[in-house]
Amino acid sequence: MKANCISCQEMVNAGNNPLLGKIITCPKCDARLEVVWLEPLELDWPTDEYDDDDDYSDEDY
Numbered sequence: 661m662k663a664n665c666i667s668c669q670e671m672v673n674a675g676n677n678p679l680l681g682k683i684i685t686c687p688k689c690d691a692r693l694e695v696v697w698l699e700p701l702e703l704d705w706p707t708d709e710y711d712d713d714d715d716y717s718d719e720d721y
């Protein structure tokens with residue numbers, strides 16, 4: 661399955677059975693893209709970019 665890179669619009673191949681949340685890398689611009697929808701395949705910026713920043717607490721709840 662393929663989708664357009666949201667950074668450079670290049671067609672990116674996510675494999676035959678991509679999973680939601682799978683991270684793929686655009687071969688053209690090196691952007692990290694997360695599979696957020698499957699039919700049609702849709703890519704978005706990964707949501708785990710802030711994993712190395714522990715300043716956030718659970719105050720949302």
Ligand SMILES: [Zn+2]
Binds near residue numbers: 669687690
């Ligand atoms: Zn790209």
